[in-house]
Amino acid sequence: MGRPATPEDIDAICMSLPEVTFGTSWGDRPTYLVRGKGFLLYRAPGRTAIDPETGEMYDDLLVIHTPSEIEKQALVDDASLPFFTIDHFRGFNAVLVQQSRLGEIDRDELAEIITDAWAARAPARLVKEHLGDG
Numbered sequence: 494m495g496r497p498a499t500p501e502d503i504d505a506i507c508m509s510l511p512e513v514t515f516g517t518s519w520g521d522r523p524t525y526l527v528r529g530k531g532f533l534l535y536r537a538p539g540r541t542a543i544d545p546e547t548g549e550m551y552d553d554l555l556v557i558h559t560p561s562e563i564e565k566q567a568l569v570d571d572a573s574l575p576f577f578t579i580d581h582f583r584g585f586n587a588v589l590v591q592q593s594r595l596g597e598i599d600r601d602e603l604a605e606i607i608t609d610a611w612a613a614r615a616p617a618r619l620v621k622e623h624l625g626d627g
Contacts, residue, residue: 497596498603503555506604507533510611511623530614532558533607541581542589553592558610561586568606574598586613 507513507525518524524534536542538550557576559565568576568588575594582589595603612620 495599495601498598498600500553500592500595502595502600502603503533503592503607506607507611510608510615511619512615513611525611527611527615527619532610532614536589539581542579551589551591554589555592556587556589557606558613559586559588560609560613564609 503525504515508515510527512527514526516524516526518526518531518534522534522537524531526532534556536551536554536556538552538554540550542551542554543549544551559568565578565586565588568574569578575597576588576590578588608624612624615623
């Protein structure tokens with residue numbers, strides 16, 4: 494495993510991608526956007542996302558878009574990864590992760606997941622320019 498991911502990596506990874514701006518979505522939530530479409534946001538604590546251990550609302554959640562339901566399920570189903578989903582997100586292609594648990598994944602793996610999120614929301618031409626045909 495490479496270097497464990499940190500909350501600080503989020504900004505560095507997001508802002509390294511083409512045409513990304515930091516703004517808001519879902520009302521006033523801090524969000525990384527590509528041409529106005531959010532792909533990663535800091536979620537407000539809410540009753541729909543409760544820590545099963547403590548019964549408290551999560552206060553450090555990130556919402557990361559996934560390209561499809563298949564990728565979402567793969568991330569959620571992998572027991573070695575800290576990603577999860579909630580009923581509130583049924584049918585919505587995104588995973589949740591606590592910033593406090595980012596260290597459970599490698600920075601490179603996080604960069605790949607965020608790049609996939611960006612690519613799922615960016616215009617196809619921009620994705621092709623950045624990622625090539627790979």
